[in-house]
Amino acid sequence: MARKKENKFYTVWKGHTTGVFKTWAECQLQIKNFKGCEYKSFSNEEKAHEALRGEYKDYVNIIPIADFKGPVKNALISDYPVSSSIAVDAASSGNPGTMEYRGVDLKTKKVLFHKGPFKEATNNIGEFLALVHGLAFLKQQGRSCDIYSDSRTAIKWVSKKKCNTSLTLTKNNQNVFELISKAEKWLKKNSVSNRILKWETKKWGEVPADFGRK
Numbered sequence: 374m375a376r377k378k379e380n381k382f383y384t385v386w387k388g389h390t391t392g393v394f395k396t397w398a399e400c401q402l403q404i405k406n407f408k409g410c411e412y413k414s415f416s417n418e419e420k421a422h423e424a425l426r427g428e429y430k431d432y433v434n435i436i437p438i439a440d441f442k443g444p445v446k447n448a449l450i451s452d453y454p455v456s457s458s459i460a461v462d463a464a465s466s467g468n469p470g471t472m473e474y475r476g477v478d479l480k481t482k483k484v485l486f487h488k489g490p491f492k493e494a495t496n497n498i499g500e501f502l503a504l505v506h507g508l509a510f511l512k513q514q515g516r517s518c519d520i521y522s523d524s525r526t527a528i529k530w531v532s533k534k535k536c537n538t539s540l541t542l543t544k545n546n547q548n549v550f551e552l553i554s555k556a557e558k559w560l561k562k563n564s565v566s567n568r569i570l571k572w573e574t575k576k577w578g579e580v581p582a583d584f585g586r587k
Contacts, residue, residue, distance in 0.1 A: 382421035386411040386429040393421040401466065408490070413585040454577055456480045458570070460521040461507045462582035463499025469540055472496065472549075474503035476510065477582040479521070486510060493546035498553065500527035501536045503582075504569065505556040511567050523572040523580045531569060534560040 383394045388403035388410050395418075404410035411429035415421040456479050463474035473489025486506060489499070504527050507520045522528055530536050536553045540546070572580040579585070 381414045381416065382418045383412055383414050384421045384424045386425070388412065391425070393418065393425055404466070405471075454479065454521065454572070455519055455570075458519040458521060459485060459507055459511070460572060460580050460582045461500070461503035462523065462580050462584065463496050463503050464584035465494060465496040465499060469493045469495050469546070472499040473584070474499040474506070475582055475584075476503060476507045479581055482581065491546065491549050491552075493540075493543055494549045495538060495540055497524065497526050497530075498536060498538050498540065498549060500524035501530045501538075502552055502556055504528070504531050505559060508565055508567060508569075509559055509563075512563065512565070517566060519568045519570050521570050521572040521580060523574050523583075525571065528569055528571060531560065 380395075381397070383397065383400035385391050385394065385400060385403045388407050389405075390403050392403075394400045394403065397414075400412060404412055413424065413429070415424060458479050459476050460479055461474065461476045463472060465472040471490045471492060472494035473487070473491065475487040476485045477483065478485055488502070488506065491499075500522060501524075504520065504522050504524075508531075511518065511520065534557060536557060538553070542550050574580065
């Protein structure tokens with residue numbers, strides 16, 4: 374027996390029209406080409422309306438991060454998320470589509486950086502740029518802490534110092550390719566001591582930098 378598809382409801386705090394929408398298509402109409410849009414999906418309509426009465430910031434990065442002290446086994450996978458670290462993530466509306474990325478402090482939940490939206494980019498590119506931005510941010514701040522990503526692809530690209538995307542360069546995403554070039558050059562010129570750890574979504578839930586748009 375086929376599994377029934379779960380209905381989702383979309384709260385839009387900032388968009389062409391705010392409110393709760395019953396389909397992703399309706400939600401997209403409100404956020405497309407709206408700079409600084411704020412939206413999130415919910416599993417039921419009641420939660421979506423309750424969220425609308427609050428603020429966007431109250432419904433993102435709500436995953437509780439305990440001050441775990443378990444051992445970290447290696448540079449890619451750890452048993453527990455280390456709270457004195459940062460996490461990065463990207464989101465794209467379509468693939469390719471409008472993409473943005475950000476980095477969050479695991480302990481304070483503070484957004485450390487947020488870039489985008491960028492046109493005609495992919496989620497993998499966003500994850501790659503987020504990781505490199507995070508590494509550069511930590512180096513600039515003189516911080517030796519770990520950095521988490523839920524993207525194995527981005528971690529692999531960073532380790533090889535190459536964004537191995539198949540995306541075609543166009544006039545709409547030229548700025549994205551310029552950022553990719555800068556990121557690759559930064560990786561080749563700078564030594565990195567920070568460990569890049571894989572965020573284990575199945576164990577810990579969504580990465581704290583997640584945009585909540587799945």
